[in-house]
Amino acid sequence: MSEEKEDTGTPAEVERFLDRYPGLEYIEAFVTDINGIARGKRVPAAALARLYDKGLCLPASTLILDVWGNEVEASGLIFDTGDADHPCWPIAGTLQPLPWTEGRGGQLLLRMETPDTTPYHADPRNVLVGVAERFAARGQTPVIATELEFRLFEPEPAADGSPVPPTRLGRGGGSQLFGLDELDVMDAVFSEIDRACRAQGVPADTVIAEQSDGQYEVNLTHVGDPVAAADHAILLKRTIKAVARRHGLVASFMAKPFGDEAGNGLHVHASLLDRDGNNIFTDGERPTAALHHAVGGLMETMYDAAAVFAPHANSWRRFQVGAHVPMGPTWGFDNRTTAVRVPLSSPAATRVEHRVAGADANPYLAVAAILAGIDHGLANAVQPPPETKGSAFNQHAPGLPETWESALGAFGESAFVAEYFGEEYRRLFTVCKRQEQARFRRDVPRFEYESYLGAI
Structure with missing residues (x-):
């Protein structure tokens, strides 16, 4: 997390974004799964800075769902691991508005890591990286x-x-x-x-x-x-x-x-x-x-x-x-x-x-x-x-x-x-x-x- 921060400790990207969109209500924060489908959570705009500080936890299995959204038991990421969470972190520069929401929504791309902070191999974006x-x-x-x-x-x-x-x-x-x-x-x-x-x-x-x-x-x-x-x-x-x-x-x-x-x-x-x-x-x-x-x-x-x-x-x-x-x-x-x-x-x-x-x-x-x-x-x-x-x-x-x-x-x-x-x-x-x-x-x-x- 190398992005420059303001004195408040909040990333400058976040400060600028919230100032520009004062009516913001929520952020769609997501990873992209194996099928190219966005999966994540809607987060209140007031909690946006928290994503940069603590990340967003999602089950590791989220990235290996089938096209209907079903878990893939043979992946070994469900019962074998207790369907454990992995932290997902904001990708710098991807905090953007959702223009079709007329100022109410924003979006943020995430990357998944393992709990020990290494890039998680099941994230398709990490494969390309x-x-x-x-x-x-x-x-x-x-x-x-x-x-x-x-x-x-x-x-x-x-x-x-x-x-x-x-x-x-x-x-x-x-x-x-x-x-x-x-x-x-x-x-x-x-x-x-x-x-x-x-x-x-x-x-x-x-x-x-x-x-x-x-x-x-x-x-x-x-x-x-x-x-x-x-x-x-x-x-x-x-x-x-x-x-x-x-x-x-x-x-x-x-x-x-x-x-x-x-x-x-x-x-x-x-x-x-x-x-x-x-x-x-x-x-x-x-x-x-x-x-x-x-x-x-x-x-x-x-x-x-x-x-x-x-x-x-x-x-x-x-x-x-x-x-x-x-x-x-x-x-x-x-x-x-x-x-x-x-x-x-x-x-x-x-x-x-x-x-x-x-x-x-x-x-x-x-x-x-x-x-x-x-x-x-x-x-x-x-x-x-x-x-x-x-x-x-x-x-x-x-x-x-x-x-x-x-x-x-x-x-x-x-x-x-x-x-x-x-x-x-x-x-x-x-x-x-x-x-x-x-x-x-x-x-x-x-x-x-x-x-x-x-x-x-």
Whole structure:
């Protein structure tokens, strides 16, 4: 806790915040769990300084709940430990307003530690911090930007339970990709999202209308701190969901809401600066060996990390040939059919765009897996396969795990994952996802009744 404090002993950040928002009633203080879901407590504004002095205690198991919020007994964090608490501490610079509460609420990101003050290995943010520290030790700075796709829906589903695109769009025949009319119709929503992002210090940039009704993409500008970039993605998702509710809509980052329509992705752009601020992926005119080694590392580790990029049952519906979703470890210059694209840019902006993850992925873990792949490639001088020119779908057989089951198997046995995420986090992620799998196996979808009930 190195932040400068006023004479009162209260962190200066807190003093400034309370002075700026005198009507503040509460703070939402939270950690982010394995599924990217915010979990924490509402704390009275009068008790804000206490969070910096004593932290906020939460059960260690909070970070390893399944997607429905159930405890994962196989984690060993429930009965084996007495469901013990761990202290969670404020992350400097993340005390921000909740703009949609009209001055009543604020929010604060937390990190979990063990009682002996070491970073707790089950916190996804700490996993990313550990990977980022490898680069910092060499004097290198990863520069990261994320792009998040999502869908807007009416609050009430159709009779069959499926979500309904916004009726205010006035059509059912498909969205216009990069269409401006689609943005104009939702101007009130996106204007409020933009204001809310600026109020929170979230560097939102362009907004794009995507291919399906009510589908959009918001881009975040690049920052020279990969952990902050993931923080921004978490806050952006919370913002979009909250603003959508205020406008009578539901925002979803589900990877594939409809089997025959475009899915939602999380694209991550990454470059790497040396101690002098030079981009090591270019010599000023052309790509360097470091870029090729980084790409080689991403190719070599993509299979093992697939469970992070596609962490849910629905995630795997997104991987369809011809659906603008990569099907294997491929790469190319300015080629959107590949898993890793080197975008058209000025030499100084040379970077990789990782296009595999769904929008349902945990941003901390997705960025950690990508940076780990880059580090693996640089450390081992991994040579990538030949660049793909033209359609990767037509030239390469699918090379990622075919199912959620096989992805979890690869993840759970991966030496690469153990090295960068830690053996214990590898185990915790696997047992949590196995619990989710078991529940899905017990569910009989409506389509199975329609297919088999009367025919067999």
